[in-house]
Amino acid sequence: MAIIKIKKIRSEINRPGDQKKTLIALGLKKIGQEVEHKDTPSIMGMINKVQHLVTIVK
Numbered sequence: 001m002a003i004i005k006i007k008k009i010r011s012e013i014n015r016p017g018d019q020k021k022t023l024i025a026l027g028l029k030k031i032g033q034e035v036e037h038k039d040t041p042s043i044m045g046m047i048n049k050v051q052h053l054v055t056i057v058k
Contacts, residue, residue, distance in 0.1 A: 002039040005057040006047060008032065015053070022046050023053065 008028040012020045026046055027035040034057060037043045047054060 003036050004039050004043075005034050005036050007034045007055050007057045008053060009055050010053045012053060019050050019053070022050050026050075026054075028054065 006026060006028065008023065008031050011031060012023055026037070026043075047056070
């Protein structure tokens with residue numbers, strides 16, 4: 001499986017609780033923080049849920 005980098009670009013303030021929990025599950029706490037995860041269907045589903053708050057870094 002490939003490794004993908006995810007970067008948090010926007011705040012979770014005034015967002016639903018499930019989106020906040022998804023960001024925490026991805027390991028993203030601060031804006032600008034980057035984490036690496038394997039490209040699995042569950043991770044891609046989490047990214048899809050908060051796609052307006054994160055970006056995939058090449």
